[in-house]
Amino acid sequence: xxxxxxxxxxxxxxxxxxxxxxxxxxxxxxxxxxxxxxxxxxxxxxxxxxxxxxxxxxxxxxxxxxxxxxxxxxxxxxxxxxxxxxxxxxxxxxxxxxxxxxxxxxxxxxxxx
Amino acid sequence: xxxxxxxxxxxxxxxxxxxxxxxxxxxxxxxxxxxxxxxxxxxxxxxxxxxxxxxxxxxxxxxxxxxxxxxxxxxxxxxxxxxxxxxxxxxxxxxxxxxxxxxxxxxxxxx
Numbered sequence: 711x712x713x714x715x716x717x718x719x720x721x722x723x724x725x726x727x728x729x730x731x732x733x734x735x736x737x738x739x740x741x742x743x744x745x746x747x748x749x750x751x752x753x754x755x756x757x758x759x760x761x762x763x764x765x766x767x768x769x770x771x772x773x774x775x776x777x778x779x780x781x782x783x784x785x786x787x788x789x790x791x792x793x794x795x796x797x798x799x800x801x802x803x804x805x806x807x808x809x810x811x812x813x814x815x816x817x818x819x820x821x822x823x
Numbered sequence: 824x825x826x827x828x829x830x831x832x833x834x835x836x837x838x839x840x841x842x843x844x845x846x847x848x849x850x851x852x853x854x855x856x857x858x859x860x861x862x863x864x865x866x867x868x869x870x871x872x873x874x875x876x877x878x879x880x881x882x883x884x885x886x887x888x889x890x891x892x893x894x895x896x897x898x899x900x901x902x903x904x905x906x907x908x909x910x911x912x913x914x915x916x917x918x919x920x921x922x923x924x925x926x927x928x929x930x931x932x933x934x
Contacts, residue, residue, distance in 0.1 A: 743921065752909055752924030753866075766921055798864050804920070811856065812922060814866040 714739075714803050714815035722821045723791050731786045731818045733801030739813070740806050741765070742784040744776060747798040747817075759784055760806075796822045825850045827912055827925035835931045836900050844895040844928045846910035854913035855886050856922065857895050861906050869895070869908075900932045 745753035755768035759778035773789040802812040826849040857869040870884040886893040911922040
């Protein structure tokens with residue numbers, strides 16, 4: 711069984727640029743959630759995808775958007791990057807019918823300069 | 824929204840010691856999970872425990888949902904137990920099972 715994977719591991723971008731982060735869910739899982747973790751804080755919910763549709767969103771602006779593909783993998787896109795977007799971005803997957811237990815990937819550390 | 828508070832915020836212990844971490848939440852929840860975040864940022868599932876008591880090796884957890892708290896017990900601490908421990912709760916909203924994380928407890932185990 712393959713766990714949750716994310717790419718890239720690290721990324722450095724300049725303010726105003728756009729970035730795409732990728733996540734492959736654990737085998738058999740069809741729900742993907744994205745979280746942002748700033749330094750020294752707990753993860754904050756960005757949004758969740760289920761069956762390729764957004765299924766809930768946290769308090770993040772529209773420049774944070776996402777996609778889920780038929781194989782349940784997912785992308786997080788952030789436009790017009792700001793310095794405060796520097797954070798660890800975590801993806802979590804869960805299984806329909808057991809959606810309460812979420813399993814996390816290793817994260818992508820984004821630095822915006 | 825729901826508030827999730829963890830205590831203590833920091834804990835420094837000698838190897839071999841026991842510890843109790845607490846998680847208080849302000850509203851009824853559908854689920855509660857405990858995670859260990861290692862120094863590389865990976866969140867590792869420890870327990871899925873909406874209620875009751877579970878044990879896994881040196882770790883155990885108890886959730887008393889009616890009193891809105893959960894406890895994580897670590898016995899015979901090892902240096903590899905160091906890291907940040909988070910509890911996270913779920914309030915199901917039209918199928919959107921988002922996790923709301925607590926403030927975290929940073930545990931440092933000294934050899």
